[in-house]
Amino acid sequence: TTHYLFIVVVAVNSTLLTINAGDYIFYTDWAWTSFVVFSISQSTMLVVGAIYYMLFTGVPGTATYYATIMTIYTWVAKGAWFALGYPYDFVAVPVWIPSAMLLDLTYWATRRNKHAAILIGGTLVGLSLPLFNMINLLTIRDPLEMAFKYPRPTLPPYMTPIEPQVGKFYNSPVALGAGAGAVLSVPIAALGAKLNTWTYR
Numbered sequence: 001t002t003h004y005l006f007i008v009v010v011a012v013n014s015t016l017l018t019i020n021a022g023d024y025i026f027y028t029d030w031a032w033t034s035f036v037v038f039s040i041s042q043s044t045m046l047v048v049g050a051i052y053y054m055l056f057t058g059v060p061g062t063a064t065y066y067a068t069i070m071t072i073y074t075w076v077a078k079g080a081w082f083a084l085g086y087p088y089d090f091v092a093v094p095v096w097i098p099s100a101m102l103l104d105l106t107y108w109a110t111r112r113n114k115h116a117a118i119l120i121g122g123t124l125v126g127l128s129l130p131l132f133n134m135i136n137l138l139t140i141r142d143p144l145e146m147a148f149k150y151p152r153p154t155l156p157p158y159m160t161p162i163e164p165q166v167g168k169f170y171n172s173p174v175a176l177g178a179g180a181g182a183v184l185s186v187p188i189a190a191l192g193a194k195l196n197t198w199t200y201r
Contacts, residue, residue: 018045018070018096026074028092031133032143039130042094043181046070046129047122050103054117060108063121067100086150089140095132099125126181 031038050063071093078091103121110116137143 014049014066018042018049026077026092026094028089028137028140028143028146031092031094032137032140035130035134035137038094038133039181040184042096042133043099043126043129043185046096046099047103047125047185050100050125051114051118051122054104054107055114058112060104060112063100063103063107064097067096070094070096087146089143089146090150092137092140092143095129095136098132099129102128122185126185130181 046067050066053066054060054062056062074091074093078088078093081090082088102124103117106121106124107113107117110120140146
């Protein structure tokens, strides 16, 4: 019981890091206008946390459990903003669970091989998470209009929403986000696994 209570407590606390990775990343205006940053931060944070706790328990399914806790936690935050009078789409809940399921599937299919989980699972997360979240963000009604109509009082000047110049700098934010996320997820997941080894050696 103490073992699993520890997992719940640490996972909830690490959620604070993940949902705020990239600074207000789960608010619609920032997530939409900075999709590449969103993809990199969410891919790496999910993989690091999920790999760490999955190797701690040694149980396939822990990554999905970890992603589920983050999802519930963010929906609570979404509900809190909604209760304050902000629109339903003011907060975008990132889609972590399907990518975490791929990570768990990799760990299970490779017979709990942690190196395969890091390399293959980390790459799958980096490739899939931007795709799932682009589809998720496409369902939100006019995020830029919402950002200007409902400015956050804590929004620093350098994060003021601007019109995204998608076609001017790159053709596909999904492709760029997926590529960057996949490349960076693997070494950062390896670091997380190494920290896990040092902690429990």
